[in-house]
Amino acid sequence: MGTNVSKPRGLWPFSSGGPGGSECPSGEQALARARSVCFATPxxxxxxxxxxxxxxxxxxxxxxxxxxxxxxxxxxxxxxxxxxxxxxxxxxxxxxxxxxxxxxxxxxxx
Incomplete structure (x- = not known):
């Protein structure tokens, strides 16, 4: 009897930007959305x-x-x-x- 838990969706402010890479996502919309993610500081x-x-x-x-x-x-x-x-x-x-x-x-x- 397990529970169904959805994973949170959104951008983590300290992530590397990509799903597994270290570069920022490409595309104008993705760039506008992730611009703060790429340059976020802890x-x-x-x-x-x-x-x-x-x-x-x-x-x-x-x-x-x-x-x-x-x-x-x-x-x-x-x-x-x-x-x-x-x-x-x-x-x-x-x-x-x-x-x-x-x-x-x-x-x-x-």
Missing amino acids: FIFTRRGSMYYDEDGDLAHEFYEETVVTRNGRKRAKLKRIHKNLIPQGIVILEHPRIHVDFPVIISED
Whole structure:
């Protein structure tokens, strides 16, 4: 009792381009479709930044503001997280290239 599993169809971004060869497929349509396949690289040079700039130009993951809360006649300082007026960091250029997570190679230390 086996299962019928279809093989995924599509172009693997790190393949050699041909079914068994190392050259790119020929033809105008195939060339347009596989142009990115032939020149794909397993390295990542940029990433989306995870930090934000605030109104003062400071860069951090989170920003908090200290507020004074009065309860039962007592004054307490409480931190309130700021969500407004934050600008995303944008694209960050990596100092050293990283290997793409979908690159089909096992890397191990022996």
